[in-house]
Amino acid sequence: xxxxxxxxxxxxxxxxxxxxxxxxxxxxxxxxxxxxxxxxxxxxxxxxxxxxxxxxxxxxxxxxxxxxxxxxxxxxxxxxxxxxxxxxxxxxxxxxxxxxxxxxxxxxxxxxxxxxxxxxxxxxxxxxxxxxxxxxxxxxxxxxxxxxxxxxxxxxxxxxxxxxxxxxxxxxxxxxxxxxxxxxxxxxxxxxxxxxxxxxxxxxxxxxxxxxxxxxxxxxxxxxxxxxxxxxxxxxxxxxxxxxxxxxxxxxxxxxxxxxxxxxxxxxxxxxxxxxxxxxxxxxxxxxxxxxxxxxxxxxxxxxxxxxxxxxxxxxxxxxxxxxxxxxxxxxxxxxxxxxxxxxxxxxxxxxxxxxxxxxxxxxxxxxxxxxxxxxxxxxxxxxxxxxxxxxxxxxxxxxxxxxxxxxxxxxxxxxxxxxxxxxxxxxxxxxxxxxxxxxxxxxxxxxxxxxxxxxxxxxxxxxxxxxxxxxxxxxxxxxxxxxxxxxxxxxxxx
Amino acid sequence: xxxxxxxxxxxxxxxxxxxxxxxxxxxxxxxxxxxxxxxxxxxxxxxxxxxxxxxxxxxxxxxxxxxxxxxxxxxxxxxxxxxxxxxxxxxxxxxxxxxxxxxxxxxxxxxxxxxxxxxxxxxxxxxxxxxxxxxxxxxxxxxxxxxxxxxxxxxxxxxxxxxxxxxxxxxxxxxxxxxxxxxxxxxxxxxxxxxxxxxxxxxxxxxxxxxxxxxxxxxxxxxxxxxxxxxxxxxxxxxxxxxxxxxxxxxxxxxxxxxxxxxxxxxxxxxxxxxxxxxxxxxxxxxxxxxxxxxxxxxxxxxxxxxxxxxxxxxxxxxxxxx
Numbered sequence: 001x002x003x004x005x006x007x008x009x010x011x012x013x014x015x016x017x018x019x020x021x022x023x024x025x026x027x028x029x030x031x032x033x034x035x036x037x038x039x040x041x042x043x044x045x046x047x048x049x050x051x052x053x054x055x056x057x058x059x060x061x062x063x064x065x066x067x068x069x070x071x072x073x074x075x076x077x078x079x080x081x082x083x084x085x086x087x088x089x090x091x092x093x094x095x096x097x098x099x100x101x102x103x104x105x106x107x108x109x110x111x112x113x114x115x116x117x118x119x120x121x122x123x124x125x126x127x128x129x130x131x132x133x134x135x136x137x138x139x140x141x142x143x144x145x146x147x148x149x150x151x152x153x154x155x156x157x158x159x160x161x162x163x164x165x166x167x168x169x170x171x172x173x174x175x176x177x178x179x180x181x182x183x184x185x186x187x188x189x190x191x192x193x194x195x196x197x198x199x200x201x202x203x204x205x206x207x208x209x210x211x212x213x214x215x216x217x218x219x220x221x222x223x224x225x226x227x228x229x230x231x232x233x234x235x236x237x238x239x240x241x242x243x244x245x246x247x248x249x250x251x252x253x254x255x256x257x258x259x260x261x262x263x264x265x266x267x268x269x270x271x272x273x274x275x276x277x278x279x280x281x282x283x284x285x286x287x288x289x290x291x292x293x294x295x296x297x298x299x300x301x302x303x304x305x306x307x308x309x310x311x312x313x314x315x316x317x318x319x320x321x322x323x324x325x326x327x328x329x330x331x332x333x334x335x336x337x338x339x340x341x342x343x344x345x346x347x348x349x350x351x352x353x354x355x356x357x358x359x360x361x362x363x364x365x366x367x368x369x370x371x372x373x374x375x376x377x378x379x380x381x382x383x384x385x386x387x388x389x390x391x392x393x394x395x396x397x398x399x400x401x402x403x404x405x406x407x408x409x410x411x412x413x414x415x416x417x418x419x420x421x422x423x424x425x426x427x428x429x430x431x432x433x434x435x436x437x438x439x440x441x442x443x444x445x446x447x448x449x450x451x452x453x454x455x456x457x458x459x460x461x462x463x464x465x466x467x468x469x470x471x472x473x474x475x476x477x478x479x480x481x482x483x484x485x486x487x488x489x490x491x492x493x494x495x
Numbered sequence: 496x497x498x499x500x501x502x503x504x505x506x507x508x509x510x511x512x513x514x515x516x517x518x519x520x521x522x523x524x525x526x527x528x529x530x531x532x533x534x535x536x537x538x539x540x541x542x543x544x545x546x547x548x549x550x551x552x553x554x555x556x557x558x559x560x561x562x563x564x565x566x567x568x569x570x571x572x573x574x575x576x577x578x579x580x581x582x583x584x585x586x587x588x589x590x591x592x593x594x595x596x597x598x599x600x601x602x603x604x605x606x607x608x609x610x611x612x613x614x615x616x617x618x619x620x621x622x623x624x625x626x627x628x629x630x631x632x633x634x635x636x637x638x639x640x641x642x643x644x645x646x647x648x649x650x651x652x653x654x655x656x657x658x659x660x661x662x663x664x665x666x667x668x669x670x671x672x673x674x675x676x677x678x679x680x681x682x683x684x685x686x687x688x689x690x691x692x693x694x695x696x697x698x699x700x701x702x703x704x705x706x707x708x709x710x711x712x713x714x715x716x717x718x719x720x721x722x723x724x725x726x727x728x729x730x731x732x733x734x735x736x737x738x739x740x741x742x743x744x745x746x747x748x749x750x751x752x753x754x755x756x757x758x759x760x761x762x763x764x765x766x767x768x769x770x771x772x773x774x775x776x777x778x779x780x781x782x783x784x785x786x787x788x789x790x791x792x793x794x795x796x797x798x799x800x801x802x803x804x805x806x807x808x809x810x811x812x813x814x815x816x817x818x
Contacts, residue, residue, distance in 0.1 A: 067704075089706050101704065103697035105764030107516070110690045115705035124687050129503055137502075148504050148512035 015078035017042050018175050018206040019064060019093075023073035026059050033059040035230035036073065041175060041206040046197060048221030048238065049210045051250050055227040055422070057210050058179070064208060065095045065177050089117075092174040094167035096181050101163050104152030108132060111151055112166055135169040136161065139196040140189055156184040164193060168200070175206045182216060183419055184448075186301060194220050212422070214243040226250050247423060278411045278442035279313055279322035286467040288460060290442040292410065295433055297456035298446040299481045305465035306446040310413050313444060323411050327351060327404035331416035331446075337400045338388050345371035345384040348399050352407045374402040378428060394425040401429055405436050412436070414445040418452065430455050450478040519758025520770025522810045526756070527777045530784055537787045544666050551668035552658075552734060554779035556581065557749060558672050559727035561757075561775040562679030562768060563720040564750035569683060570716045571696035571763025572617060572624030576632035577724060578747035580606065582740040583639040584728020589648030589738025607721045614717035618710045632747070639740030646739035650732050658733040671730070672772060675723075679768035682719050689766070692716045696763025745796070749778050752803050756810075778803070 017040045026034040034056045041047055041064070051057050062068045063075055066088030075083040077091055102111045112128040113119040119128035129147045136143050140161050151159060164181055167173075178197075182190045197207060197220060211217050217224055218238050226234040226249040234249045280289035288309070290296050298306040312320050314328050330336040339347055348371050349356065356366045371384045378398045382391055391399070397417060404412050418426050433455065437443055445456060453459045459471040461484040469484045504512070540546045560577055567574040584603070591599030613631060617624045661667055683689040691712045694702045703709060731742060755761070756777060757770025781802055785795045 085706055095704075097704070101701055103694045103701050103764065105697035106690065106694055107512070110694075111701075113687060113690060114694055114702060114707065120687065126503075133503060146504055146508060146512065148509050150512075150516050153515075 015043065017078060019075065019077055019083075021060075021064065021070075021073065021075045024060070024063055024070040024075060025072035026056075026063065026068065026070055032230050034063070034070070037227075037230070037232055039064075039225060039232060039235075041208060043174075043204045043206050044201050045223065046201055046207045046209055046221045048217035048224035049208055049227065050212075050214065050217055050224060050246055051227030051422070055250065056230040057227055059230075060227070061095070061177055061179060061208065061210060065093060067095075092170055092172040093177070094170050094173060094175070095177040095179065096164050096167045097179055102151045102159055102166075105150065107150055108145070108147045108154075108162055111162070112169065115166060116169065118171055131169040132162070132165055135165040139165060139168060140192050143189075157186055157189065160184045161189060168196070173200070173205055175208075176200065177208045177210075179210045180212065181209075182211065182213065190216070214246055218243060218246075250423070276323075276410075277321075279320065279444070281309075281312070281320050286460070286470055288467060290411065290444055292440045292442050293437050294458065295437050295443045295445060295456045297453040297459035297476070298444065298462060299450060299453050299459050300462035300468075300484075304462040306462050307415060308465065309462070310415050310444065310446055313411070314413055323409075325407070325409040326411045326413060327407050327409035328413045329400050329404045329415060329417045331419055338396055340389050342388055343384070344375065344380060344382065344386050344388055344391065344399055347388050348374055348384070348402050348406060351403050351409075355408050370406055374406055378402055378432065394421045397421050398425060398429065401432065405432065405441075410441055412441055412443045414443065414447075416446050416448055418447065418449070426452075450481045453478075453481060517758070517767055517770065519765075519810070519814075520767045520773060521758075522806065522813065523757045523770050523773035523777055526806045527773050527780065530777060530780045534780060534784045534787060537784070541783075544663060545661075547666035548661060548668055550780070550783050551666060551672065551776070553782070554776045555668045555671045555675070556727040556731040556734070556743065557746060557753070557779055558772050558775045559675045559723050559730065560743070560746050561750040561753040561771050562675055563723035563727065565679060565754045565757075565759060565766055565768065565771045566683060566692065566716050566720045566723070567624070568751075568754050568759055568761070569689075569696050569763060569766035570692050570713055571699075572628075572713075573751065573761070574628045574720065575625055575747055576628040576635055577750050578744040579632045579635035579639065579740060580724050581728040581731060581743035581746055583635045583642075584725055585732040585735065585742050586639045586643045586648070586738035586740050588654060588729055588732035589650050589736075590643050592651045592654070593649060603725055606725060607718060610717040610721035611714045614713040615710060618713045636740060643738050643740065646737055646742070648738040650736050650738075654729060654733040655736055656733075657730065672776065675726075676768050676772040678723065679766075679771065683766035683768060688712070688715050693764050693766055696765070698764070750775070753778055756803065756806060758810075777806075 020040045022038055024034050024037045025032070037056070037060055039047070039060070049057055049060070059068070063070060066075070066083050066085045069084065077083055077087065077093075079091075081087055102108075103114075106114075109125055109129040109132060112132045113124055116128050116131055118131065119125070121127075132147050136145060136147075143158075143161060145154070145158050145162065151162070154162070160181070160183070164178075167176060176197075181193060185193065194216070197209075201207065201222075209217060209221055218241070221238045224236055224238050224241060224246065225232045226236075226246060228250050236245075236249075276292045278290045278292055281287065298309060300306060310328075311317075313322055314326060316322055339350070342350075345368065349367050352370060353362050353367075356362050356370065368384070374380075375384045378401075380391070380398050380402075381395050388396065388399070401414075401417060404414075418429065421429075430452075433443055433445070437457075445452075447453060453476055456476060457472070459476050459481065460467045461469045461471065461481055463484070471480060471484075534550070535542055538546075541550050560581055564574055564577055584606070587599050587602050591602065609631065613624070613627050616622055616627055681689075683692065691702060691707060692715070695709060695712045695716070699709060702712065727746075728743070732738060735742060753774035754771050756774030757772070758767045759765050759771065778799070781799050782795065785798050786792070790798055
């Protein structure tokens with residue numbers, strides 16, 4: 001499908017508004033996810049949607065995509081009719097999911113064929129391949145992805161590109177809902193994606209863009225809706241607002257959370273040998289080492305060796321010297337983080353069972369006490385006995401971080417744990433990390449968000465699997481990290 | 496509309512990708528070659544058309560049943576009723592097809608209905624397939640014993656004719672094995688329905704988001720499996736000329752072993768028809784090999800099991816090294 005014909009179809013039937021939601025209310029049990037939302041998407045506009053986790057963005061999105069029906073209020077497409085998944089599919093509404101939405105065991109083309117109505121009949125596979133290659137070439141020139149490969153063998157960034165292409169290769173695309181589309185994309189691919197989105201907007205496609213990256217939303221969206229506690233508290237034109245104003249509107253505090261600091265300092269005094277070398281890797285350029293009481297950042301472009309470094313530290317690979325007790329916080333909470341059938345307390349204390357047990361038996365009393373202490377300290381909504389899956393993403397992540405810090409491990413490894421977590425939770429967790437480092441733990445923290453690195457004492461910047469620089473104190477700036485991860489003298493622009 | 500030249504992957508890339516996707520089946524191929532060579536060294540007589548025919552004959556129904564098991568396993572389920580169902584089909588073929596052909600056909604239809612119902616229950620009620628199919632296996636056993644308490648009966652002419660066809664220029668079982676593999680390949684790899692089945696086993700929510708009915712996909716998988724299992728039972732009956740509910744009782748575990756040997760997994764999402772066939776034939780050949788080296792027949796199952804464990808351990812080692 002070329003943009004020319006898109007433009008034609010859109011121009012022929014362009015309504016004033018594509019989709020309208022009126023007074024939408026949605027409750028799950030006792031929690032109200034949406035408390036009366038009015039929002040409309042016009043053709044050719046990009047509507048940004050920002051807010052904390054738990055503000056109701058995901059629910060609203062599923063509502064707009066027709067995947068859920070509101071308890072009260074209405075969602076209507078411009079030509080009427082009941083709004084459900086089937087209707088949404090027929091009129092060309094597509095959604096790009098944040099989580100891994102492709103089947104890992106199928107080839108890329110087969111994955112496309114699952115949702116591509118054009119790929120039917122005898123030549124379905126060839127048609128799906130053609131649609132995918134066409135779209136990938138158009139959106140991400142130079143992507144280098146082979147469509148006959150098994151999806152499971154692709155990197156996260158490549159899978160995200162395919163997921164985006166899957167939605168975009170719909171022949172009569174009218175509306176696109178994007179849920180954190182750039183979380184795992186490289187800077188280049190992100191730029192290409194936004195160029196493609198602008199192209200789609202010119203062709204009359206309406207878009208809803210959810211992202212935690214304020215800069216991207218500000219740059220790409222026409223209007224920005226700010227959500228808080230299940231309501232849209234503000235809709236502003238992107239040109240007339242700023243990152244700071246948006247954060248303020250969603251109630252985000254950009255400063256470290258003082259409450260957590262206070263409850264944290266009431267914790268027991270340091271119980272770790274201070275100033276000990278916790279891990280070091282020598283040889284091959286810049287040596288890597290972590291001392292007690294340090295927060296060490298691993299920065300650079302996604303997939304340039306930071307996660308491999310964490311894996312080496314975790315598995316105590318050859319050439320690595322580390323302490324015996326280590327804790328690991330995975331970034332992908334859905335596949336390698338939570339135990340979905342367990343409650344919050346069980347999830348939180350599972351790593352700490354060694355220190356909670358007496359003669360091989362876990363003491364339930366001490367376990368309850370530990371869980372209660374951490375739930376209280378991090379203010380996990382729902383309490384210790386809530387089922388893990390009933391928590392919002394941010395709260396689940398809190399539990400995972402607490403799981404690591406509830407152990408007696410002196411070295412804590414964080415694998416980009418704050419992806420897709422709201423600003424408030426992040427600030428609480430930053431504060432927690434500072435306190436825990438102060439108690440004598442060493443923290444190794446891989447993050448894809450360069451701004452986060454300012455919380456570190458030292459930062460190692462990675463490029464092509466190697467450490468290319470070590471930054472300390474005031475040297476840790478976003479510009480410097482970007483410059484080092486691209487090569488020292490390459491001028492770069494932020495998106 | 497402007498048509499731009501797009502670069503679809505070249506043939507070489509496709510072949511390499513297909514080889515990479517099918518690489519878990521290589522182990523079954525290796526095991527098959529080793530066992531075949533050992534058998535041929537012990538008994539050179541098998542290297543003739545009639546020798547190969549005799550040796551491969553027992554594998555034909557097993558290959559069909561293994562393809563059925565592979566389809567069930569590709570949606571993430573396991574069918575523990577395979578053995579008695581194949582046995583029941585032989586009983587139906589040898590008992591009802593001559594006396595009451597209508598009832599016989601109705602019972603075959605009943606099997607299909609039952610399989611659709613199993614799929615429905617598994618999908619809708621979330622009951623593990625192991626439980627449902629294990630329960631059903633006793634139902635098959637009961638019906639089979641009711642129809643024919645002791646082995647016997649006769650199969651209709653047309654059915655017996657299938658297996659008595661013995662061309663002198665080519666081992667006939669090989670043709671049946673190839674056809675069975677092609678059917679399994681066509682269903683799981685070539686059709687869109689097969690792709691959906693694998694998607695269901697791989698990641699069901701994805702399929703659901705695409706607006707596809709999961710019930711329909713699971714039911715279709717079970718129906719294809721029922722079709723192959725019925726074919727397997729009919730072929731077994733045509734080879735043995737009789738019906739016996741216990742004729743294939745060892746198929747249940749052998750088919751699962753064949754799928755795993757051929758590169759499949761218990762989690763679902765994968766279907767490797769060629770690997771499955773290689774696995775099934777390997778298991779069949781192990782039986783032949785063991786009888787050639789004079790292992791007491793009472794110990795054959797144990798020896799067979801040990802060989803399977805050894806081969807699977809090899810697979811784990813290979814996967815670890817290739818990582």
